[in-house]
Amino acid sequence: MKKKLKIVGFLCNWCSYAGADLAGVNRLQYGHEIRIVRVPCSGRVNPMLILKCFQEGADGVLVAGCHPGDCHYQEGNYYARRRMHVLRELLDFVGIDRRRFHVRWVSASEGAKWADVVNGTIEDVRAACKEAPDSALSLRGAAGATDA
Amino acid sequence: MKNLYTPRAARVKGIVPETRDVRTLRLALEDADEPFDFAPGQFLELSVPRVGEATFCIASCPGDTEHIECSVKRVGAVTEAIHMLDLESLVGIRGPYGNGFPMETLKGKDLLFVGGGIGLAPLRGLIREVLRARDDYGALTILYGARTPADMVYKDELDVWQGRDDVRTVLTVDPGGETPDWKAEVGYVPDVLRKTAPKPDAGVAVVCGPPIMIRLTLAVFDELDFDAECILTTLELKMKCGIGQCGRCNVGPLYVCKDGPVFTYAQIKEFMEDILHI
Amino acid sequence: MIAKRDQLGAQIAELLETMEIVAPVRERGRVYFRAVRSPDDIAWDYGTSVNSIKEFFLPPRQVLFCYTSGGFKPVSAVPEKPRVIFLARPCDARALNIMDKVFLGDRPDETYAALREHATIVGLACDRPDQHCFCTSVGGSPAGTEGMDAILIPTGDGSYDVKILSDKGRAIFPDVPGDDSTVPDEFVQKAEAAIRRHITVPDNIRDSFASDYWREVSETCLKCGLCSHLCPTCHCFDIVEEGDCRVRCWDYCQSDTFTRIAAGHDHRAEKFSRCRNRVYHKFDYYPENFGVVACVGCGRCARHCPVNNGIADLVNGVDAR
């Protein structure tokens, strides 16, 4: 049975969320495997939120914010960039496929880029799932017997 | 294989708002033909599916056969979830656990109930039981305090008790908590207790409330020269298993869940520092 | 009957077909009790193990039940294959009898009871205590057989004198004549003499409850759970929600969340009171409730304490005041 992917997207309110909105207004098609959570800024995304998504069974996570230099709050995404870089390195080091977790910069005018980013992410996560179905962080898998 | 920790399914059959952060649940077990025999003062473990389990004293009395009642103050994850429950919600019940009040030794005695805040809950079951057989007991005094009049639980019942001439009911609110129309006492429970100064030979005192109130109230009883054997208190320390195995609710060698929650002051005096550490 | 290591190994290989075998194995230079795949994994000549065998009776994580649409479905934590625990030291085996008091008392824990019933314990008399071992001070012996179904007594040269102690033991060693189950005096004396650490549990320990001693000796404690997790008699647990299930898992009394309620009150908020409770639980409350000290002198708390402040020293020091 082909499993339906679940990808959580954290989108900054000012750029990426608006970019996704633009993609919608322009009726651009992209994968529906993504669920979007709007956040004020990519700098708001605590790594714990990302890990929690995996814990609850997400197959992939995408964090998207304004391009570095364009942050609505001047520098929020610079902090995010550092943190997400460290987190990606760490997850990779413990063997969690880095294709499951992406950090992309999408501006309010980049509707088409948003569609590409989502499709690219879905493709990557699908490829990762093909090699290992579980993110290795999911507690749903580890919780033992669950009600069918 | 079954285990001790699998609860019995129950449904919420009634919800009574008591104060802004306390509500009383009326619960009915799904397997109602299986008995749920309890004594006043015993407690149960109430589960909210996928949230957790917490310990609550049974606020109803054995005579209330229709429902089991628990009063729940909203303080943490489980109690928060309990406050979100609707009628007919599924919950889990384990118990009853604990020893309960020594009803036989209370018979024929003058009784003084001292309660604070949500601490009236375990006393309420006992008071109801006592009032059911009023003639079996001596003089009854109820001293109950809360932060403000609005924080008092079981308001209807307080009215009933106040209206009875065979019960002396003293209500008090914390200094600063009184409203313009508040007619009763103003002062912390231990201070009001000192003022009302019951006699040491008054019979048995039963105390329940927040830890600080219990501690200060017991100190007042010491001042008033009460016999520590004649003071009962019902403790609620953190519990998990409810059956004396998980190891956290002990007071010295005694487990609140198994040997309590009702203790005489004499039993726990030695370990006061370890129980009511503030 | 004298059996050689390779004979026992061959027997274990045979048992592995129908049973789960737990035995000491070497990992990163230290010895742990683990389920083994082959007798070759076994560290026959081990001295002390890091973990005790309690995890095979009180699992570190046990799913109690799962939620269904209309209620609660209990989950069994008992493995299908029966289990044999090989080469358990007398201290660890005896600890099970001590835990029985809690879990097989007036409200028997079904899982614990089943896991106890399910397991056969083949002990190994101890001729390799280290400087932290003090079993003889708390009612145990390096040659003790409490809690065992059979015992192997090392006779040197990789041979063992096998003694049967119960029917379960006989089922594992059907060829051993069961007429003699005593450990030879000579071994007992030599083994007991090899225990170098001795502690005193004062009779009047209760009198020190209010002493400043507890503040002083607990100063450097980190409040971690290392000693509790390795202790063969520590059995405190937590009950938590995980996903769609409720889980019982190990907990430890030094933890900040052990006694703290949701409203914030913590009746043992200070380090010293937790430390004191830990010592009293083992050496005062447990004897009062169950007639036996909840310590078998395995020495793990001292051996592994991150700051070298073991329970043995804490209780031993009480009397010195």
Added chain:
Amino acid sequence: MLDELKQHVRDLLAGDVAFVVAYGESADGRTAPVLAREPADADGLVWNDRCYFNLTRYLTDRDVMGDGEAKIGIVVKGCDLKTLNVLLSEKQVKRENLAVVAVRCEGMKDADGNLLAKCETCTVADPDPSFCDRVIGPVPQREPREDDYKDVDEIEAMSPAERLAYWSAEFDRCLRCDACRNICPLCYCRECLASQHDPRWIPASSSIAGNRLFHIVRAFHLAGRCTNCGECERVCPAGIPITTLMRKMGSVVRDDFGFEPGATPDQRPPLVSFAHNDPDPEEVKAP
């Protein structure tokens, strides 16, 4: 040397210092952290190759420090000074309340008498006097070997699936005893995220997924802060190579942000700062 240390501690205790965190002996005669409170307590202090404890751990221990307003003394090695610098830069201790006594160090040894790995590559055996109030002992003669990060490289050379398998086996053994966290001088959070009940970020029980999460979160929280004292790995009863995880984090902040944790007492921790030319998380580094 030990006499000089004892005398200095004695003098401190005779003065305005409430207590000195130092190395002494446990009741069973092993080297252990002690709190010297009276001048006479200084007699029991020790200095030997088993003084591996990083005593700065106690500087944020609320049961020990109380309100933290009293002046106290602490005995440190050069490596511990790095941790102290992190604590100072994170404003967890007040420098003016501390009498820092540094001891020159020839390296610490494990139970088998082998020099600890961190000591082989130590470059701070002779502590920087500007970070402390007193330096005691003869100048060490040891030549440090250059840190080759072999442990980290070995794991990076594995395929992702091998890495996952490797760490799964390690994390599976974790008992969740919290010893690594509780001995860590930089795990000073009043309420650890791993213990929080509401929300429950990390499961309380020991399972591979939960344990993995615990160690990932701990490594992340120590990224750019950990000074590699190695206490976590030393105390781990399961022998999990925690320092390898920490060293990987250390190499990321060093290589990508040019940051050395604990180098000075007034650094801005790297994860609460940034540079305009930081690498992009999606950038794949050349192997």
